Amino acid sequence: MKRLYTVFISCICFLFICAAASAQNWKDLAAPKKGTKWIQPSQGSPAQPVWGHANGLQVGLSPLPGPRGLLRIYTPYLGHQEAEVMNFIAFEPIVKRGDHRGLSELEMSTLDNKRGKRFWSANDSTSTIPAREDIPATGIIEKTAGAETLTVYVFSEAFDNGAIVYTRLRFYEDQPYEVEITTYTAPGSKALDHFIVTATMGNYARLRDLYLQTGTVSSGTLWPGYKEDGFTAHAHFPVSSFIKNRNGVAYFIAAPNEKNPSVAAYASGTNDHWKYYGKKATQYWYSKNNNEKMKGLVNGRYAYWASQSPIPGGIAYENFELKAPFVQGCSYVFGVSPLTANDFVKKIKNKRK
Secondary structure (H helix, E strand, O other): OHHHHHHHHHHHHHHHHHHHHOOOOHHHOEOOEEOOOEEEOOOOOOEOOEEEEOOOOEEEOOOOOOOOOEEEEEOHHHOOOOOOEEEEEEEEEEEOOOOOOOOOOOOEOOOOOOEOOOEEEEOOOOOOOOOOOOOOOOOEEEEEOOEEEEEEEEEEOOOOOOOOEEEEEEEEOOOOOEEEEEEEEOOOOOOEEEEEEEEOOHHHHOEEEEEEOOEEEEHHHHOOOOOOOOEOOOEEEEHHHOEEOOOOOEEEEEEEOOOOOOOOOOOOOOOHHHOOOOOOOEEEEEEOOOOOOOEEEEEEEOEOOOOOOEOOOOOEEEEEEEEOOOOOOEEEEEEEEOOOHHHHHHHHHOOOO
């Protein structure tokens, strides 16, 4: 019976792989439905997997442009065009007594031998069997703690280190520039020490200043002499150094140090997709499960990923994340505010929620 079940699952996976391989260009997929509050995938045909606020932050998945194994963060309210990614979020679980992170963007898929772990969406927490990327779940609209919400689950195939994880994405109508990401292990997973959801493309917006209780910390100060084409080591900041609102919720905040990031002189040969346009914005994390062991981590790059092109203005933060001991159902919130960092800090210091 076990052998028959294995063959059955293998056949299902093969069909999904064949269907995905025949998928058309992402622009040929059905466009998402946009209502007054929410944007959701169309149903009944291969469709673009996009969820979120109709006029705020949105999240997409492959086969939309970009590497597999990443959530795409869209911010059209900053003047960005369709499918323009402001940042990516990767899944990086660390198993107990393990010494390295799983890397959702870089590991090879065991389903089709392509780079990047396969992500798929569902309307519940039980859909652990791989599903087609281009037949996305609608997401569920309901009332949560008095506010209307849109919820969708995003699953990943197993990681090379034995982690099997998924997340719940939830958007709240009164928080148009945020997405809540709740982290879980699925049945059969190895136990975890950490499940890091990391924003991986801070270099696009050229994030250079961290805002902490003691003031700003610049990437140039942390790594003044670094001019290589790889990643720096991570810098760690305890949650006690974060800026807090009146209820003690701690925010890890990063922003560009340029007055207008859309105006920059790029080195010859810099790929156009690195050239930022649109309004300046402030990116941030906070957790709804504050833990005294939580830390904020950043690393930096002097040259854009997979290139020798130096970043205009010098080294900038690339990965930007929270790291805490894993607890099933721990929630992290990622946001991209159109406010300047100083105005955003003033706002949260007066915020009671």
